[in-house]
Amino acid sequence: MTNESHGPTLTLQAHAKINLSLDVLHKRRDGYHHLCMIMQEISLHDEVHLRLTPEPGIRLTTNAGFLPVDQGNIAWKAAERLARGAGVSLESQGVAIHIDKQIPVAAGLAGGSADAAAVLKGLNALWRLGLSLEELQLISLPLGADIPYCLMGGTALAEGIGERLTPLTLAKPFWVVLVKPPVSVSTREVYEALKLDEIEERPDTLALIEALAQADSLTMAGAMANVLETVTIPQVPEIGELKRRLLALNATASLMSGSGPTVFGLFKDQEKARSAGEKLKRLYREVHVVHTLRRSQ
Structure with missing residues (x-):
């Protein structure tokens, strides 16, 4: 949409993700971990509002007072990186970004990466750059390993540090109840504490891929695992209690x-999910009843 007095504007939904599986295969020479995980886009989303302005530079605002509104915000960095890579001068024009935050922060849901992906998609359209999905993914990778997936969405196998993506078939959508306990977890510290040689339960990735394609919820449940739980559950036993x-x-x-x-x-159905969500809302402040999404592209 276009507002003549304020310049072209665009609003995009930035969707959260969950990990249906997460396996860490080994630590790489560069210090990153080689991952194998299945990512799933869900309906919970932030709204990212973009507006081109005659005033130079990037201006970022948000409804969440605790978020940085400068270079410390990954969405800000995404706009700057895209402009630099595409030859757009931010000294002669600018962009205003407003993020209406609904995805819990620092929660394992890729909320920041989703916002950055929305900024890249939106500015690609507003600046009429004509960059392909693959080109945007390449630009985004140095900013965060989840951004290439967030640009693509849907159900996907992610390998490497998360940048090698293979779209997967989700035969049947399902409902998801998310609960974020009132604790914070450092991703860096979790990976640093991970003892790869002591992991006993790993996801069965191939079985899970097949189960998703066949809508086989029983096989799916048996094939799902997240090896990072070996670190976080001993540190935060509430996570294990929530699973139970x-x-x-x-x-x-x-x-x-x-x-x-x-x-x-x-x-399996909305009624059971809503019932569980209502019970959990009596105990936790951050509870969301959502559903899976298929890839929109």
């Missing part, structure tokens, strides 16, 4: 997303 509670509330499977602390349960 979700299963007791009729979830077909329950897992921690990313490095945590958010825990999710998968449900």
Whole structure:
């Protein structure tokens, strides 16, 4: 849409993700970990509002007072990196970014990466750059390993540090209950504390891919695992308790997303998910009842 007095504007939804599986294969020479995980886009989203301005530079605002509104915000960095890479001068024109934050922060849901992906998509359109998805993914990777996935969305196998993506088939959508306990977890510290030689339970990635394509929830539940739970659950036992509670509330499977602390349960139908969500809202402030999304492109 276009507002003549303020310049061209665009609003995009920036969707959260959950990890249906997360396996760490080995530590790389560059210090990163080689991952193998299945990512799933969900309906929970932030709204990212973009507006081109005659005033130079990047101006970022948000409804969340605790978020940085300068170079410390990954969405700000995404706008700067795209401008630099595409030859757009921010000295002669500018962009205003407003993020309406709904995705819990530092929760293992890739909220910041989703915002950055929305900025890249939106400015690619507003600046009429004509960059392909693959080109945007390449530009985004140095900013964060989850951004290439957030640009693509849907269901995907992510390998390497998360940049090698293979779209997967999700035969049947399902409902998801997310619960973020009131604790914070450092992704860096979780990976640093991970003892790869002591991991006993790993996801069965191939079985999970097949189960997703066949809508086989029983096989799916048995194949799902997140090896980072070996670090976070001993540190935050509440995560393990939440998994058990979700299963007791009729979830077909329950897992921690990313490095945590958010825990999710998968449900076959909306009624069971809403019922579980209502019960958990009596105990936790951050509870969301959402559903999976298929890839929109």
